[in-house]
Amino acid sequence: MSGADGAVPATSGPLLATRGLTRHFRIGGLRGHTLHAVDGLDLTIAEREIVALVGESGSGKSTVARLLAMVYRPTSGEIVFRGQSVSSFKRRRDLLGYRSQVPMVFQDPFSSLNPAHTIGYHMERGLKLHRPELDREGRRSEAERVLQLAGLVPPSAVLAKYPFELSGGQRQRVGFAQALSFKPKLVLADEPVSMLDVSIRIGLLNVMTSLRDDQHVSLLYITHDIASARYVSDRVLVMYAGHLVEHGPTDEVLHQPLHPYTRLLLSAVPDPRAELKVTSSDLGEPPRVVGPGEGCRFRWRCPLAQDVCGRVTPRLQEATPGHAAACHVTVPGPAAGAAPAAQGARLPGDA
């Protein structure tokens, strides 16, 4: 194999791409239903790129990360890493190589560390597996280096602790530090800063940008903190109910959101200095991902919904180069009689 080996130069394509990535779950026992956690997802992550993945709670973000980390198998679709389909990684060595290069930071730091072992044990074990070139001494200093980077100080004291001796935010940073110790190419970071105060959060965000800038590491940064996504990411992906509904350069998505869900999301971003804007407690219908059928999954909550939205699932259409959304109304496709996508469709309501 060639792709999953750090020594081989990258191909010109994206670092990672998915085609039609889909994952369904059976829930509710025998008489159960099919839950569409992720449906037909096409995404790309370039070398040296931070891609933020945002979206509604339960929309499938963690499932995407777990699919990319090969924790879950896709129901269908493909993941291509440096030009190679990850489903071709069968031998232990190839899988290990992939996992070293594409580590995942799990969302729940309380269940991802074994309570029976110290942080030192966890770090040591990971390093033994993923950095065989390091000797005992080297592993120790690498462990201390990454803990320090994550603001866990003094690192020597942290190494001696058991997971239950750490606070929520401290555990969260252990997971992040561990991923860094593997010398990754792409870190799948699932809400890595959700339990951190602003100051430590900023420290970690700065670690992320310098990883990208200095070591050419890419990140998939899953977050609910839109301000931090804006601060670190090059591109933003927005998910709703298992679908990718919008993606594009960060500033474009945040300043000219195309999809009605993205607009709703951004309109709810709070400003602590200003008065509370949202005063409605109406959550709307929970998104239907159990046996969803055809049509746009946002239509029950969408202020712009039309007949077609209930019949045809909208596909991603580019409005401007690199900025696409899946909405019949704001980005009408060629089928709906609009101008070809690449020419930049005008939005209704845009002055």
Place this chain on the structure above:
Amino acid sequence: MSPQAPLPPPSAAEAPDVAAPRTASGPVLSVQDLSVSYWGGAGPARAVDQVNLELAPGEFVAVVGESGCGKSTLLFSIAKLLTPPAEVTGGQVVFGGQNMVAMTDKQLRAVRWRGMSVVMQSAMNALNPVASVRAQFADAMKAHGERRKDVVLARSEEVLRMVGIDPVHLSSYPHQLSGGMRQRVMIAMALLFSPELILMDEPTSALDVVAQRSLMVQVKQLQAQLGFAIIFVTHDMSLVSHFSDRVVVMYAGQVVEQSPTRPLFDGPMHPYAQGLLEAFPSVYGPRVPLLGIPGNPPDLAQLPQGCNFNPRCPRATDRCRAESPRLVELGDRRVRCLLYEPGGTDGAKP
């Protein structure tokens, strides 16, 4: 209990009468000089250091502070959920007229579910991994004497809808839910009944802002109807700003500032609180480099001489490196910083 807007903060000066039965106007909870240490190899780490806190019925108090400063430990000690090596080394927690610190397990069980609900920071740890959501709700309701199947089901569906989860997930197990869905299930459980006090430890950190906002608005509406008090630990300053009546700022186990919410945002007094409020990035303003608060969080087992914040404080002077500040009362606010004590820090003005 009147479904009123939050009451004014209780006067901090007088200690509540412990023996007196709770009256409508008395505090729901009174934490007095509470200290908690973890006993470890490096000696005791004092995660809660002489904390005083009172909550009036219907009040919403936010607790903020750096990761590792002792917020969860404080909530755990209020709910009497601490386990060794944690130990309450002093003070008391008076809830419903009784000192929780001295309570037996049996007395405690009754109080905990009837009077107090807890939403823990780790929803995954708090939920039973091998029981469906339906079964966990039914168990909780059984503990409250409700066994009628139709009532249990109807109420379960109702609270799930309230937090924006499709009721098909009643048959789901915790691992089948997303992070934010698990948090919402925990909140729904706390709302199955109407306790007098709900302790919430970062209950919405895994929620998108749309869900978070509407959930919080609902919690506030329920609070206005039912009059329960809330202690809410969070890192999200906009939640604090929009939903809390009062804020407690912790640093290294101590309360360093306590204030009604608006005045704190208009003018934080403690240098740590000032740094905290300046630090957060904006979605729309210019994209400037972010600095945060320089320096590292302190090691609770090896605190500096003098003020705990002095190694990182932009205002620190020699006096700060020698003398520990007291919690000074200034009107309805309290602050622990020598700048506000007589003599100040060598005449420097706050």
